[in-house]
Amino acid sequence: MNEHRIVMHGPLRYSSGFTLLEMAVVLMIIGLLLGGLIPTLSAQMDGQRINKTQKQLNEIKDAITGFAVINGRLPMPACGTIAAGQANAGIELDPALPASAVLCTTGASDIAVVPWATLGVEETDAWGRRFTYSVTPEFADSTDGAGATCSVTTGVSFQLCSTATLEVRASSPAGAIVASDIPAIIVSHGINGLGAYQPGGGAKISGATGDELENSDNDNNFVSKDQVQGGFDDLVVWLSPNTLANRMVTAGKLP
Numbered sequence: 001m002n003e004h005r006i007v008m009h010g011p012l013r014y015s016s017g018f019t020l021l022e023m024a025v026v027l028m029i030i031g032l033l034l035g036g037l038i039p040t041l042s043a044q045m046d047g048q049r050i051n052k053t054q055k056q057l058n059e060i061k062d063a064i065t066g067f068a069v070i071n072g073r074l075p076m077p078a079c080g081t082i083a084a085g086q087a088n089a090g091i092e093l094d095p096a097l098p099a100s101a102v103l104c105t106t107g108a109s110d111i112a113v114v115p116w117a118t119l120g121v122e123e124t125d126a127w128g129r130r131f132t133y134s135v136t137p138e139f140a141d142s143t144d145g146a147g148a149t150c151s152v153t154t155g156v157s158f159q160l161c162s163t164a165t166l167e168v169r170a171s172s173p174a175g176a177i178v179a180s181d182i183p184a185i186i187v188s189h190g191i192n193g194l195g196a197y198q199p200g201g202g203a204k205i206s207g208a209t210g211d212e213l214e215n216s217d218n219d220n221n222f223v224s225k226d227q228v229q230g231g232f233d234d235l236v237v238w239l240s241p242n243t244l245a246n247r248m249v250t251a252g253k254l255p
Contacts, residue, residue, distance in 0.1 A: 046191060049126035050235065053188045056122055057237040060131065060186050063119040064239060069251045073157030074140040074184055074239075075119060077112035077133045080197030080204070089201075090117030095142045095157075111135075111218050113197050114186060125188040125235075129196035129205070132187040132216060136164040139183045153254055158183070160254055164241055168222045172214040178224055182238045185222050187215050190233030 067075050076092040083089065092115035111134040116123040124130055138146045138158060145152035150161035158164075166182040169175040189196035195208035195216025208216050211223040211232045224236035248254040 049191075053125040053127075053235055054237075056125060057131070057186050057188060057235060060114055060119065060121050061184075061237050061239055063121050064184055064186075065244060065247050067119060068244060069247055069253060072155045072253060073142070074135050075115050076140050077135065078115035078118070080113040080130060080132075081201050083201030084123065084199040086201070090115055090123060092118040095140055124199060127188075127191065127193055129189060129193045129198055132189065132196065133184070134166055134187075134220075134222070135184045136166055136182075138162060139164060151255075156248070156253055160245055160249075165220050166222065166238070167220060168224050168236065168238060169214075170223070170225055172211045172221070172223050175223070179238055179240070181241050183241055183244055184239040186237050187222065188235040189216070190235055192231075192233055195234075 064074060073095065076095050078090050078092055079088065093112070111132065114121065114131040114133040116131075136158075139162065141157055144154055144156060145159045145162065146157070148159040148162050150159055152159055164181045164183040166185050167180045168178040168182065168185070170178055189205070189208075189212070192207075192212075193205050194212050196205050198205065204216060211225070212234055214221055214223045215234050215236065222236060222238075223232070223234070225232060245254065
C-alpha cells in the first residue's frame with residue numbers, strides 16, 4: 001500500500017514591501033518637499049554670507065582708518081590682476097608712484113582691490129571674490145597736504161580742509177546723492193560677483209551693467225541701495241570724512 005504524505009506548510013505570506021506605484025508616489029512627495037526646501041536653504045545661506053561680508057567690510061574700514069592714523073595717509077589699492085601667492089599680491093601700490101596702477105587697471109590710479117596683505121584683513125568676501133577699493137588719490141599719496149588751502153601738517157597726506165572726490169548715489173547716473181566728499185569706498189560685488197577681481201588674478205568678472213557697472217568702472221561714482229533690488233546685489237561701505245578727521249585729531253595727527 002502506497003503511503004502519501006501531505007506536507008503542510010505555514011499560512012501563505014504576502015510581501016510587505018512597496019509596489020512600484022507606491023514607491024513612485026513616495027519619491028514624488030519627497031521631491032516636492034525637497035523642491036520647497038532647497039530655495040529656503042539657499043536663501044538662508046545667502047543671508048549668512050551677506051552678514052559675514054558686511055562684517056568684513058566694516059573690519060576693512062576700521063583697518064583703513066587705523067592705517068591712516070599710523071601712516072598719515074590712506075592706503076593705496078593693491079593690484080587686482082595679480083594672482084594670490086604671487087609677488088606683490090595684496091600689497092598696496094607705491095604711494096610715491098600712483099602711475100604704477102596702470103599695470104593693473106585701465107589707467108586709473110585710485111581704484112583696484114583692498115590691499116589685504118598690507119592691512120592684515122581677509123582677501124575675499126564670503127563668495128570668494130576680492131573687494132574693490134577706491135580712494136581719493138590726494139588722501140593716499142606721499143605728498144603732505146596736496147591741494148590743501150589750510151595750514152599743512154607734516155607727515156599727513158590730507159588735511160582738515162582737504163576735499164575728497166568720491167560719491168555714492170542711490171542709482172546711476174543721476175540718482176539721489178547718498179554721500180559725497182568720501183575719502184575711500186569698499187565694495188563687495190555680492191552674490192553674482194559681476195565686476196569683481198578673483199584670487200586667481202586676471203581680468204574682472206564681466207557682465208556688470210547699470211548700477212553694478214557703476215561700482216566697477218574705475219570712476220569716482222558708486223551706487224549703494226537695499227539688497228537685492230532690481231538684480232543689484234553689491235554691498236558698499238565708505239569712510240566718512242568726518243569720522244576720518246575725528247580719528248586723526250584724536251590721535252594727534254591733525255590739529
